[in-house]
Amino acid sequence: MDRIIIIGTGQGGLQMAASLRQEGFSGEILMLGEEPGLPYQRPPLSKAYMANGDAGALVLKPASFYERAAITLRDGVRVTAIDRATREAICADDTRHVYDHLVIATGARNMRPPIPGLQAPGVHELRTLTDAAAIRAALAATRHAIVVGGGFIGLEFAAMARAAGIAVTVIEAAPRLMSRALSPPMSAHFLKLHRDMGTEVLLDAKAARVLVDGDGHVSGVELADGRQVAGDMALIATGVRPNIELAEAAGLVCQNGILVDGTLATSDPAISALGDVAAFPGPLGQSIRLESVQAAVDHARHIAKRLLKAEIAPYAAVPWFWSDQGKYKLQIAGLLTEADEIIPLAPPDGEPATLLFRHGRLAAVETINAPGIHMAARRLIGCDIQTLRAHDFDLKAAIKAHA
Amino acid sequence: MKITFIAADGTTTEVEAKEGDSVMHTAVQNDVDGIIGECGGSMMCATCHCYVDEAWAAAVGGQEDGESDLLDCAASEVKPTSRLSCQIRLRRELDGLVIHLPESQL
Numbered sequence: 001m002d003r004i005i006i007i008g009t010g011q012g013g014l015q016m017a018a019s020l021r022q023e024g025f026s027g028e029i030l031m032l033g034e035e036p037g038l039p040y041q042r043p044p045l046s047k048a049y050m051a052n053g054d055a056g057a058l059v060l061k062p063a064s065f066y067e068r069a070a071i072t073l074r075d076g077v078r079v080t081a082i083d084r085a086t087r088e089a090i091c092a093d094d095t096r097h098v099y100d101h102l103v104i105a106t107g108a109r110n111m112r113p114p115i116p117g118l119q120a121p122g123v124h125e126l127r128t129l130t131d132a133a134a135i136r137a138a139l140a141a142t143r144h145a146i147v148v149g150g151g152f153i154g155l156e157f158a159a160m161a162r163a164a165g166i167a168v169t170v171i172e173a174a175p176r177l178m179s180r181a182l183s184p185p186m187s188a189h190f191l192k193l194h195r196d197m198g199t200e201v202l203l204d205a206k207a208a209r210v211l212v213d214g215d216g217h218v219s220g221v222e223l224a225d226g227r228q229v230a231g232d233m234a235l236i237a238t239g240v241r242p243n244i245e246l247a248e249a250a251g252l253v254c255q256n257g258i259l260v261d262g263t264l265a266t267s268d269p270a271i272s273a274l275g276d277v278a279a280f281p282g283p284l285g286q287s288i289r290l291e292s293v294q295a296a297v298d299h300a301r302h303i304a305k306r307l308l309k310a311e312i313a314p315y316a317a318v319p320w321f322w323s324d325q326g327k328y329k330l331q332i333a334g335l336l337t338e339a340d341e342i343i344p345l346a347p348p349d350g351e352p353a354t355l356l357f358r359h360g361r362l363a364a365v366e367t368i369n370a371p372g373i374h375m376a377a378r379r380l381i382g383c384d385i386q387t388l389r390a391h392d393f394d395l396k397a398a399i400k401a402h403a
Numbered sequence: 404m405k406i407t408f409i410a411a412d413g414t415t416t417e418v419e420a421k422e423g424d425s426v427m428h429t430a431v432q433n434d435v436d437g438i439i440g441e442c443g444g445s446m447m448c449a450t451c452h453c454y455v456d457e458a459w460a461a462a463v464g465g466q467e468d469g470e471s472d473l474l475d476c477a478a479s480e481v482k483p484t485s486r487l488s489c490q491i492r493l494r495r496e497l498d499g500l501v502i503h504l505p506e507s508q509l
């Protein structure tokens with residue numbers, strides 16, 4: 001194996017390159033990415049960056065890293081096709097690059113709901129640094145922001161905008177916030193937290209169209225039931241779609257993502273996929289796709305071990321995630337899917353937490369401002385409920401007792 | 404201001420640092436191996452574990468709320484001088500700071 005190409009220069013793509021070198025790969029590494037500049041972290045885009053505008057702080061590794069590790073980074077170039085027969089990645093500028101192994105790390109893009117008016121000035125989305133910079137520039141003049149979508153990114157933005165003194169209305173189509181990722185009690189708790197921050201939250205509310213003023217600038221959002229929410233800025237945060245088109249066109253099996261096996265190889269053994277774009281086998285056998293730094297980074301490490309150390313153990317890293325909403329640091333360890341028992345914890349001196357079990361085993365733990373419990377939870381996923389009950393569900397005590 | 408990082412194998416790297424930045428950020432932006440900082444300083448990953456040089460321990464100060472919980476899960480041995488480097492902000496008094504790096508972060 002002489003030449004590895006990575007498509008996508010996000011957090012997963014960069015980790016892939018770094019891990020290949022860490023595991024001792026001495027061949028050529030070529031990264032091809034559509035976004036301009038050095039790979040950067042997205043999480044702060046809806047958090048610290050909104051407050052401080054420091055784009056330099058987002059950069060994952062300085063330019064010297066690529067030089068030292070002999071990683072060729074070609075930014076601002078879109079890969080338009082993969083020729084599996086000749087093993088080439090073909091770019092928009094017509095250059096062709098031969099690979100021995102290819103890693104697809106194309107991530108995801110924002111999903112745009114099918115409603116009229118999204119082109120109006122003042123309507124924003126948030127995925128890239130460019131998006132975030134545009135939002136930051138608009139915020140100074142914003143009095144009332146409307147957030148369509150009550151998921152992590154929308155709510156992080158809402159908390160940040162409130163802190164800046166901007167009125168905020170969140171429009172969520174589901175009956176609860178962050179419904180894809182949180183347990184009902186946690187959703188309910190965050191509803192209260194956001195309302196206490198002064199955010200207006202509308203649940204079971206479907207955005208139907210964007211309203212504009214005489215200049216064509218956004219002036220509000222109309223709901224399916226005819227209600228109108230007035231506002232001078234709108235953030236559309238209704239989830240993402242994996243960027244699978246390249247893989248699909250190349251004939252790789254895709255299903256809500258590029259389908260990979262437990263070693264993160266696609267249906268073509270010369271091609272792997274990772275991060276937001278990869279659908280991999282989850283603990284219950286079904287394929288899952290995660291949108292998290294943890295998955296992108298752990299996938300990359302796993303692929304590097306397979307390619308260089310011939311390790312074929314199935315990928316089984318415990319998923320974890322965080323979301324900073326105002327002063328609340330929400331953390332999730334594990335997967336909530338098909339949990340059949342919820343144990344809510346309400347410590348007198350702290351924020352509530354929830355333990356979720358599946359068939360009597362710890363499946364997931366949600367905490368707020370409790371990194372220690374979260375860290376313990378990551379190590380206890382899979383632990384049986386009796387053991388934890390014996391410790392009164394004090395995870396830190398359970399770890400100490402069984403260490 | 405300057406910070407010196409000393410890796411587990413003794414490799415020493417002196418870098419130029421900016422007041423107000425964290426030690427984690429300074430290490431990452433200067434391409435110092437041995438600090439990962441996977442969560443970007445959100446106090447969530449413990450991959451930015453470091454040992455503050457004895458001579459600097461008092462000036463830097465001890466672990467903050469929640470840090471020891473995270474350090475419990477760090478990959479390398481935790482010592483009295485252990486800190487999460489993302490939680491150490493550079494103040495003028497820390498010019499010349501010496502930081503030792505653990506063997507591994509994962």
Ligand SMILES: Cc1cc2nc3c(=O)[nH]c(=O)nc-3n(C[C@H](O)[C@H](O)[C@H](O)COP(=O)(O)OP(=O)(O)OC[C@H]3O[C@@H](n4cnc5c(N)ncnc54)[C@H](O)[C@@H]3O)c2cc1C
Nearest residue numbers: 008010011012033034042043079106107275276291292293
């Ligand atoms: C605002 C925001 C906040 C977030 N907050 C958190 C958080 O708190 N915690 C957390 O765990 N996760 C968070 N995430 C999610 C996290 O950032 C992603 O899961 C992670 O970036 C996924 O990495 P990736 O490498 O798979 O994809 P990406 O980072 O999306 O990178 C994919 C790259 O591929 C490029 N690309 C796509 N197609 C092509 C092509 N054909 N040719 C060339 N290049 C291409 C894209 O332009 C992009 O640069 C957040 C995301 C956003 C947007």
Ligand code: FES
Nearest residue numbers: 440444447449489
């Ligand atoms: S960078 Fe993650 S805890 Fe310090």
